[in-house]
Amino acid sequence: MTDETKPSVYETLPGQERYVAPIDETPLQDVDKVDESAPATSMWADAWRTLRKNPLFIISGLLIVCIVFVALFPGVITKVDPNYCNLDNSLGEAEAGHPFGYDFQGCDVFARTVYGTRTSLSVGLLTTIIVVAIGTLIGAVAGFCGGWVDALLSRIIDIFYSIPFLLGAIVVLQMFRTSSSIWKVVLVLALFGWVSTARIARGSVMEAKNLEFNTASTALGSTPMRNLFRHIIPNALAPIIVIGTTSLGSYIVSEATLSFLGVGLPTTTVSWGGDISQAQVNLMTNPMVLFYPSVALAITVLSFIMMGDAVKDALDPKSRTA
């Protein structure tokens, strides 16, 4: 990033795809020079090379490592039991050993914020991954194939979209009443979440399909499927990454809605979403109880948005030279 104003010839990236003319035939050879000695690299390897040097990626990566650490080893951060709640402490002020004070039921807010990381992060991440994978695949196939495939898939998306989330969630979660695993929540969130990613993916793929490189690739004898996965999807990925990373936070909050309805995780499972929705009742008198889990949520979402931006820039070589 240091040299963005003055592209240096020595920084030309290996594997650059714009090949113009044999080097010795053109005076532009320095600019468009392709380092032929470098091994052929994929777009992903390329992206990784760029990422490593991006401060945005480093900062967000460090943050995510910290968050994952807290999620894996909450006991290292705090020794307080997040499920020990005593009404004597209800909405109590911060004190030694309890830096964030107590919530409405008299539970330690710090311990709950720490222990909530695991649930919230797993729900958010897993849902995002599933939604992006399924949504991209279905949307891309619809946009790429067009015709009756598109019609069929698009109409299925329409039907899914029309089901009220509340209704679907109650009925589906009823089937897993006794399970306390977070997978049931991930399943429901993903079941109703993939459609919007699919629509976005479809639009982007329809756009990318008509770009020159696709025509070129087809002309060079590439099969349509190879085209779709090697060229079109990677090029249509930017909006999907943006929506995916931004939605991560909303999945974490939606988990709370389900618990609140009595169909989500057992009430003994600590999660940010659950604590946020419980704290809303006393928003006017004790805003700090709401504040801490919200900040934890915001930092997590911010890390993933930054990470998403960095990855997206790395995948799109043109945008980074802007």
Added chain:
Amino acid sequence: MGKYLLRRILQMIPVVLGATLLVYALVFALPGDPVKAMFGDKPVNEAVAAQIRAEYNLDKPFIIQYLLFLKNAFTLDFGNTFAGQPVIDEIGRAFPVTIKLAVMAFCFEAIFGVVFGIISGLKKGKWYDSVILIVSLLLISVPTFVTGFAGQYFLGVQWSLIPVTASSNPTFTELLFPAMVLGSVSMAYIIRLTRSEISSNIAQDYVRTARAKGMSNGSVMTRHVLRNSLIPVVTYLGQDLGALMGGAMITEQIFNIHGVGFLTYQSILKGEGNLVVSIVTLLLLVFVICNLIVDMLYAALDPRIRYE
């Protein structure tokens, strides 16, 4: 194009049938017995309960119930709610209010989302890009009930700047703040989307070419960059209008707006199959039509996309 339109309209028939069947089945699968619940904590008189079940066809097998609903729906009779109100009247009361609210929220998120997204995308890395990032992040992380409730208390009750709740026939001013609350989360998404698209398109070859041709900066922006950046944004906006109408439950509750979101919520809790399905069908039509418009816009935005 005409043929394409016709085909899309014909496709709506199986979609509506499929969706109504699915939603009807889901309402049927809701645990509990709506008739028993009508008696509250009080003892249920089985003879009366049986009479009520017969009146609403709840004593018949699921598929018969659905077919009866369909048959009546063809004559525009959507049945009665458990409170004895014609479903069509309930919907007629709720939809106009919600359409008003949703359209206002939609305008709000579309205009501000795209404008802030462009500013942010053009000046990537500048301080106002960061400010816009932080604001959109806040909108995403702070739940709607907090923004809505806090806004109502401070702007409405304390400082009397906005109406506290909407009246029975809500006016533009009464719905303004609720619409902003409702549209705020989607606005954050649109800002992020627009920003990302603008920043990648601005580096494209055709922009350089256009500039090289001597085209003015403004023209480059509107005729090339924006046009090419809008496909994902339009997709998102297109599906959001339907979502805004169906999913305004929290906002409607906070500001006492008797709209579709609240009606849907209530009818699901009470297990009112006819009402839920009728609402869903209408929302589905909105959604399908929005998608059709979006697909038309694709072709307008990118002439290489063609529908035959």
Added chain:
Amino acid sequence: MKKKALAIAAAVCAVATMLGGCGSSSSSSSSASSNIITAYASEPQNPLIPGNTNETGGGKPGDLLFARLVSFEAKGNASNEVAESITPNDDATQYTIKIKDGWKFTDGTPVTAESFTKAWSYVANAKNAQKCSSFFSTIKGFTDLQDAKNLKGDEQLSGLKVVDDHTFTVDMSQPDATFPIKVGYLAFAPLPESFYKDPKAFGEAPVGNGPYKFSKWDHNKEIDLVKNPDYKGNDVPKNDGVTFKIYTDDKAAYADIQAGNLDVMESVPASATKTFQKDPKVQAYNKAGSVSQTFTIPSNLEHFQTNTEEGQLRRQAISMAINREQLTDKVLGGIATPATEFTSPLTPGYSSSLKGADNLKFNAAKAKELWAKADAISKYDGQLTFAYNADGGAKPIYDAIVNQLKNNLGIDAATNPMPTFQEFRDAVTNRQIKGAFRTGWQPDYPSAENYLFQLYASSAADGNGSNDGDYKNAEFDKLMDEAYAAKSTEDANKIYQQAQEILLNDLPAIPLYYSNAAGVASTSVKGFEMNWQNLPVYEELTK
């Protein structure tokens, strides 16, 4: 392109503004007119027919539109209204009811004996599918009117006989000393002749004989009542009318009270319980009320049976491990009163010092001791679950109860929320819940009988009534029969107290607290009081 898009957006917004503008002209101007009170309400769940109204949305306007044989003062004492006299025979199996002269419905027709008998038969008749029909089950001939398939809907209760225009008799199928109080319940209201011609139209625009006259019902928006000039009963309104404004949420209504857009509401949203009594923008009311909140442990739940020593010990231990003061104070913000017995402080005959009331007092040490004693009889280390419906705001209280049991008694407890009320009631009535579950009781008429017989008598068990825990105790049933045959309400109340002492030992349900009559009114309103139903006394309000 951008300009075009903006122009379209602006045009759409302009349309929205126009739509808004059109709407505003017709918006209600009720707050402007001098002495009309605006009150918080929810949309009625049924047509406004007294016998079909069993929830507060319809109950609030219904109570004001129809005058019954007796009316209740704010404190809950009954006095004759339309009735001149209600005279029982010796064993309370027949009542002779005389009604006053000169009562009229708002359509001008007179209120006669037949206005009552035909209305009661209509409600009792299963063909008409009226939700309050079980209230008439003690009247002779009720069982003949339950086979809806072979009824036309106009068959009459054989126990009701019209003597003359102002007199009728009621034959009971079993003695019922509380009948003279029961007839004050809304379902016992008289109906005009016009009702039977078109019940559906009547349900949309009811014609009554009460302190107020129906004006209009704008669905999901408001119900307007105006003062009935012909009314000369016990509760003559001091204002010119009541407009019930229908709200989506009590928080929105509270904000409107603060802003002066609404005059009165009978609840306080959870977000305001800690502040409403100090809030200078509202008038607060907060006194002990009549709604009793309990949780029930099924009487035949293993290790918890009400008829074994082990079960009784465990029930008492659980009850004593709950700190009710802390619940009402910290969780409910002081809008509830800790329970001391099974009725309520507003019920005639209430006492806070019955034998066994100690079982409802917090005593962690004693609780542990009793639990250990029970464990000595038979070891139990299962998890006790507490079921409730998640759509009714009961979560904080059950979270707190579970925490108290874990901390004070050291047992394994957990909540078991169910998403909707209908699912919860279905699980309760089908006896599918293997643990404790939420129970609450809002009285229909102010009498201990309404709390005790309906909830704990053997004859109300097994799905025949509201005895959802299937509690059966012969001694208790005997006292209930004695109370029904008692000579006076005072005598009956003494017997009810004895019956309660049995309940306090067996604890078929564990009383938690009484929801207070807690509400707020805008600062411009005068005469704000609340009655035994936890509702404002609408007739007394002025501004």
